[in-house]
Amino acid sequence: MDKMCVVGTGSWGSALALALCKNGYKVDMWTRNQNQADEINSTRENSKFLPGVVFPDGIKISTDLESVIKDSKIVVLAVPSQAVRSVSKQIKPFIKKDQIIVDVAKGLEKGTGLRLSQVVKEELPDNEYVTLSGPSHAEEVSRYMPTTIVAASPNLKVAEIVQEAFMNPTLRVYTNPDIIGVELGGALKNIIACGAGMCDGLGYGDNTKAALMTRGITEIGRLGVAMGAHVTTFTGLSGIGDLIVTCTSMHSRNRRAGILMGQGKSLEETLDEVQMVVEGIVATEVAYKVSKDLNIDMPITNAIYSVLYQGVDPKEAVKFLMTRNKKNEMEEVVNHGFVHN
Template sequence: MKKIGVVGGGSWGTALAKVLCENGHEVKVWLRDKAQCEDVRKTKINKKYLPNVILPNDLYFSNDLDDVIKNSEIILNAIPTQKIREVLKKIPKEYMANKIVINSAKGIELNTHCLISEIMASECKDIKYCALSGPSHAEEVVLMLPTAITVACDDLEVAKIVQDLFMTTYLRVYTNKDVRGVELGGALKNIIALGAGISDGVGYGDNAKAALMTRGIVEITRLGESLGADIATFGGLSGIGDLIATCTSKHSRNRNAGYLIGQGYTKSEAIKKVGMVVEGITTTYAAYELAKQNSISMPIVEAMHSILECNEDVKKTVIKLMLRDKKDE
C-alpha cells in the first residue's frame, strides 16, 4: 500500500483516485473549492464532474493542499497545465522532494512553451517525474470499461512502480522512456480534436475528419521529432491512440468545444458551455509559436490559430488548406 496525494479533483483526477483507492492504496485528493470538497466528502459523489458515480468510502477529499502533499509518498497531478506552476509555488519544496510525481494533465505552458516535465523540474527539487497519458476518458474508466494508457519516465524502474499502482482488470498500463514524446503527443492531439469538432460542427463528413486526423498526426510527429522526441512514440497510445479517442468521442471536451465553434459560437462561449478546461485552445497558441520558432510546417495548427485568434471563417480556412501547393505524401 502506498500513500498517494492527488492534486486536483476534476473528472480525471477523481477517476484515477478511485482506481488507486480500489487498488488498496491510501489516497487523499485536494479540491480547491471548499464547498465542493465538503459536498463530496458528505455524499461521496463528485456532482460537478462525475455525478453518476459513487466513490469509495475510504477515498479522502481535503481542501488543505499541504495536508494532501506532506505525508504522501507519491504525488499525482491532475490540475490543468496553465495552473500547475501557480499551485507548485504554494507547496513547500521539501514536501515534494525525492517523491515520485505523476502528471496526468496534458498541455504546453503559454509564454514559456514549457512541457509539464519542465515546469516540474524548475519548481521542484529531486523528484522522480512520470507522465501518464493515452486514450482514456474518465467517464469510461469509472465504469471500469477496458482502457490502455502509457506511463513514461526516464527511469524505467520508476515507471514500473507507477505501472503497478494503476494496473487492474480494466486498466492496462504500458511503460515508455520517451517522456518528451508522450507529453507532446498528449498535448498536441487536443489541437486536432478541436479541428475535428469544428469539422463536425460545420457539417463536413467522415472523409474530412479522417484526412484531418491523418495529416494531424504527421504535424504532431514533425514538431515532436524536431523537439527531441522518439518518432515511434507517436504511433503508440499517447500518439495516434489518444488522437483517435479525442477526435471522435462524445466525452472529449476539446472535440465538443470545436463542435460549438463550428456551429458559430465564439471560443469563449464554447468554453463556457463545455464547463471544463479546454486545453486544446491554449495549446494551439503555444504550438503555433513553437512551430514558427523552429521553422516547422504545421498548416493545420496555423489554420486553427487563424480561426481562434483572428476569427477566420471556417469554410474559407478549409479552402485555403485544400488549395495549398501540391506535394507528395
C-alpha cells in the same frame, strides 16, 4: 495500507483516485473549494465532474494541502496545464525528495512553450517525475471500462513504480522512456481534436475527419521530432491512440468546443457553453509560436490558430487546407523523418 494523493478534484483526477483506491491504496484528494470537499465527503459523489459515480470510503477530500501531501508515496498533479507551475510552487514546502510526482495534465505552458515536465522540474528539481497519458476519458475509467495508458519517464524504474501502482484488470499501463514524445502527443492532439469538432460542426463527414486525423498526426510527429521526441512514440497510445479517442468522442471537451465554433459560435461563447478547461485552445497558441520558431510546417495548426485567434471562418480555414500546393505523400514522409531512407 500505503497512501497516495491526488492534487485536484476534476474528472480525470477523480477517475485516477478511484483506480488507486480500487488497487488497495488510501487516497487523499486536495481541492481549494471547501464546499466541494464537504459535498464529496458527505454524498460520496463528485456531482460536477463525475455524476453518478460512487466514491468509496477509502477516498477522502481535503482543503489542507500539507496533510494531503504528507506520507503519500505518489503525488498526482491533476490540475489544468496552465496551473501546473502555481500548484507545484504551492506543494514545494510540503513535498519530500522521495515522493514521486505524476502529472496527468496534457498541455504546454503559455508564454514559455515548455513541456509540463520542464515546468515541474523548474519548481521541484529534486523529485522524480512521471507523466501519465494516452486514450483515456475519465467518464469511462471511473466506470472501470478497459483502458490503456502510458507512464513515461527517462527513469524507467520510476515509471515502473507508477505502472505497478495504477495497473489493474481494467487499467493497463505501459511504460515509455520518451517523455518528450508522450507529453507532446498528449498536448498537440487537443489541437487536432478542436479541428475535428469544427469539421463536425460544419456538417462534414467521415472522409474529412479521417484526412484531418491522418495529416494531424503527421504534423504532430514533425514538430515532436524537431523537439527531440522519438518518432515511434506517435504511433502508440499517447500519439495516434489519444488522437483517435479525442477526435471521435463526445466526452472530448476539445471536440465539443470545435463543434460549437464550426456551428458559428465565437470563442467566448464556446467557452461559456463548455464550462470546463479546453486545453487545445492554449495548446494551439503555443504550438503555433513554437512551430514558427523552429520553422516547422504545421498547416492544420496554422488553420485552427486562424479560426481561434484571427477570426477566420472555419469554412475558409478548410478551403485553405484543401487548396495548398500539391505534395507527394511519401516524399514528405521521408523528408520529415517518418521513415528511414
